Amino acid sequence: MVIPSNQALIDGELYVPGLPAEYVAERFGIAPADVAKLGSAENPHGASPKALAAVKEAESRLAIYPDWTARALRTAIAEKYGFDPDGVVCGSGETEVISMVIRAFAGPDDTVLMHKPCFPLYRIYAHCEGRRPLYAPMGPDFEFCMDEYLALLAQRPRIAFLTSPHNPCGRLMEIDDIRRVCEAADDATLVVLDEAYIHYSETEGGMHLLREYPNLIVLRTFSKAFGLAGLRIGFGIANNVGLIDPLRRIKPTWNMGQVQIAGGVAGINDDAHVARAVQTIVENRAYVASELAKSDRFSMVPGSRSNFFLTRILDPELGATHVFNELLKRGVIVKDGNDIIGLGDRYLRVDVNLKKHMDRFLWALSEIRPH
Ligand SMILES: Cc1ncc(COP(=O)(O)O)c(C=O)c1O
Structure with missing residues (x-):
């Protein structure tokens, strides 16, 4: 028996997440600690220790419903950045906030502007809700082509996504x-x-632009520099609290549990943990850039200010899915450009992580031959 569901959900594409280390470890007999997990942009130093301690302490409150607007977490975020707690909405990961924004601010058939390529969930959620993605092109090295973006903005989409640093470039x-x-x-x-x-x-x-522009909302996550991808915390923040009110109305009521709220309140002020991650990323990003510059088969797309970069496949006999699979066999997980609309067969997205993992990636690349 098939009960019909919303047709857009059936037609829509699925998100392709980075593979887990256990999958590669089991399939290819590599110790999990040796797997270079470079497909999910996680923190090389793990979770914020302050958040971990707070999560343990929150166990005593697990029988109690959390505050449905996560007030303590909204207050901690607002204090950190100097805004009103009513200007903050929290989500189970930033992805939940993205889905809420699309539902709240665009109606069926309305357009939603985004770059191509971009973080696939803007498109996927827009599609699932029956909103229409409008794609702004990027340059040959994935530059933001502002004239083209502004020309599309003149068509008056209901929402315009900007990603900075951009994913995947x-x-x-x-x-x-x-x-x-x-x-x-x-x-x-x-x-x-x-x-x-x-x-x-x-x-x-x-x-800081929030104070100048009442049509702007900023989204952030605890999954990256705070190292809390498994806890699922993200937020939207605006100076114009009128932008946050509709999000609070449509959000799943108790979307943030006691553990998320406690971990987030402690994690947001763990500056030492963030600084450590940033230092590792900045150092190893420069390292891998200098190593890849020596290759005539692969290059780094310039300009990344993030904890990942695009690898361009220069060797005409190699394609992204083949390189992706060959890297997997050697214990390296990246993202296949063919799984990201607008990226395709000449690219892989690769995280920056500990030096030993970057060395494994560089070694594995050097081993790859055509079919
Ligand atoms: C650009 C961008 N935004 C948002 C997210 C969502 O993060 P999360 O839902 O883990 O908070 C990601 C995750 O990969 C991302 O790449």
Whole structure:
């Protein structure tokens, strides 16, 4: 028996996540600790120790419903960045906030502007809700082509996504370019600035623009520099609290559990843990760039300010899925460009992680031959 469901859900594509280390370890007989897990952009140093301690302490409250708006966490986030707690909404990962934004600010058949390629969940959630993605092209080295983006913005989509640093290329957007988008969007379009990876750019990002632009919301996550991908915490923040109110109304009521709230409150102020991750990423990003510069078969797409970069396959006899599979056999997990719309067969997305993992990646690449 097939009970019909929303047709858009059936037609839609699925997200292809980075593979788990256990899969590669079991399939190829490699010790899990040796697997270079470079497909999910996780923190090389694990979870924030402050968050871990708070999570343990939260066990005593597991029988009690959490505050449904996660007030303690909203307050901690608001204090950290200097905004009103009513200007913050929390989600079970930033991905939940993305889905809420699409549902709350675009109606069926409305358009949602995003880059191609981009974080696939903007497109997938837009599609699932019957909203129409509008794609802005990127340049040959994945530059943000602002003229083209602004021309599409003139069509007045309901939402305009910007990702800085961008996923999958890692580029940081100029603050002046974000301003241009907010100004052109005016009151027709909500501008959503996704700063999931901002710590790795070593800049403060665009949160200060919230005070100038009432049509702007910034999204961030605890999954990256805070090392809490498994805890599932993300948030949206705006100076215009009117942007947050509709999100709070549609969010799943108790979407943040006691453990998430406690871990987030402690993690947001674990500056030492964030600094350690940033230092490792910045050092090893430079290291892998200098090593890949010696290769005539692969190169690094320039400009990443994130904890991943695009590897371009120069060897005409190699394709992304073949390289992806050959890397797996050698204990290296990356993302296959063929799984990311707008990326394709000449690219892999590769995380920056500990030096030993980057060395394994470089070694495995050097071993790969055509079919
Ligand atoms: C650009 C971007 N935004 C948001 C997220 C979502 O992060 P999470 O749902 O783990 O908070 C990711 C995760 O990969 C991402 O790449």
